[in-house]
Amino acid sequence: MLNYNSPINDQKEYSEIRITEVEPIIKLNLRGKKRDFMTKIGKELSIIPPSDPNTSSGNEKFNILWLSPDEWILYSNDKSDLNNTNFLEEKLFNEVSKSKIGSITNVSDHWTMLNIKGKNTFDLLSTGCPFNFNDFKNTKGAVAQTLVNHIDVIIHNKDLNNLNLFVRRSFANHLWSWLNDSSRFF
Amino acid sequence: MFLINCPYCGERDQSEFSAGGEAHIIRPKQPTELSDDQWAEFLFMRKNIKGVQLERWNHAHGCRKWFNMVRDTSNDKIHAVYKMGEKPPIK
Numbered sequence: 001m002l003n004y005n006s007p008i009n010d011q012k013e014y015s016e017i018r019i020t021e022v023e024p025i026i027k028l029n030l031r032g033k034k035r036d037f038m039t040k041i042g043k044e045l046s047i048i049p050p051s052d053p054n055t056s057s058g059n060e061k062f063n064i065l066w067l068s069p070d071e072w073i074l075y076s077n078d079k080s081d082l083n084n085t086n087f088l089e090e091k092l093f094n095e096v097s098k099s100k101i102g103s104i105t106n107v108s109d110h111w112t113m114l115n116i117k118g119k120n121t122f123d124l125l126s127t128g129c130p131f132n133f134n135d136f137k138n139t140k141g142a143v144a145q146t147l148v149n150h151i152d153v154i155i156h157n158k159d160l161n162n163l164n165l166f167v168r169r170s171f172a173n174h175l176w177s178w179l180n181d182s183s184r185f186f
Numbered sequence: 187m188f189l190i191n192c193p194y195c196g197e198r199d200q201s202e203f204s205a206g207g208e209a210h211i212i213r214p215k216q217p218t219e220l221s222d223d224q225w226a227e228f229l230f231m232r233k234n235i236k237g238v239q240l241e242r243w244n245h246a247h248g249c250r251k252w253f254n255m256v257r258d259t260s261n262d263k264i265h266a267v268y269k270m271g272e273k274p275p276i277k
Contacts (some may be wrong), residue, residue, distance in 0.1 A: 130199030
């Protein structure tokens with residue numbers, strides 16, 4: 001049974017930057033190559049996993065981010081309780097994993113989600129990231145997996161100067177400290 | 187520092203990738219029938235040429251997929267990038 005023990009549980013505000021840890025959020029890792037897998041996910045969630053690289057698809061409840069040609073991460077838009085997570089995981093697990101058309105793994109505690117908002121958001125990330133944000137920041141729903149301060153992250157561009165950043169739980173505190181230190185320069 | 191065009195994610199900085207050595211080395215079908223020298227040859231011996239080389243790379247901090255690359259080791263010029271299982275576009 002999962003326990004949501006947040007590594008950060010904080011929010012900070014600087015000049016045109018606001019960083020918040022959003023939790024608890026359902027996060028599921030989806031893997032599959034078969035056509036049946038896509039159909040099943042589409043039927044269960046009313047969203048088809050995107051096949052185009054660096055993109056996402058979503059509805060009012062969930063987002064599915066492209067990670068690799070056969071891998072996606074699903075996360076909920078709203079904070080949710082533990083029962084909902086288990087119910088969704090179980091439903092997808094029974095439909096997908098048990099019928100061996102793909103795999104569903106609950107990664108809710110594996111990834112920590114930070115929301116970064118404000119005019120200086122991309123300037124802040126650019127100080128420690130090799131990724132070129134020029135096109136990314138103008139593309140709503142764009143996804144990038146890259147490094148920030150040498151830490152692996154998944155970035156989902158939600159809206160103008162508003163993004164969700166996923167970082168592995170064990171690196172979350174370190175990245176949080178770095179983001180806070182770097183934000184003070186703006 | 188140079189940019190690598192990942193066949194799945196697009197152009198990314200080299201720091202997101204890790205090099206996997208020489209490409210297109212075929213694993214012997216019956217390793218037990220090889221002598222120690224032949225096995226060591228397969229396992230360890232790699233070309234280290236100055237010039238155009240076929241290499242394996244992994245987008246370790248992105249899509250985590252392996253792919254092949256034709257790279258000139260003398261100036262880091264990338265001639266081609268192609269997926270695993272595909273034939274090299276240039277010889």
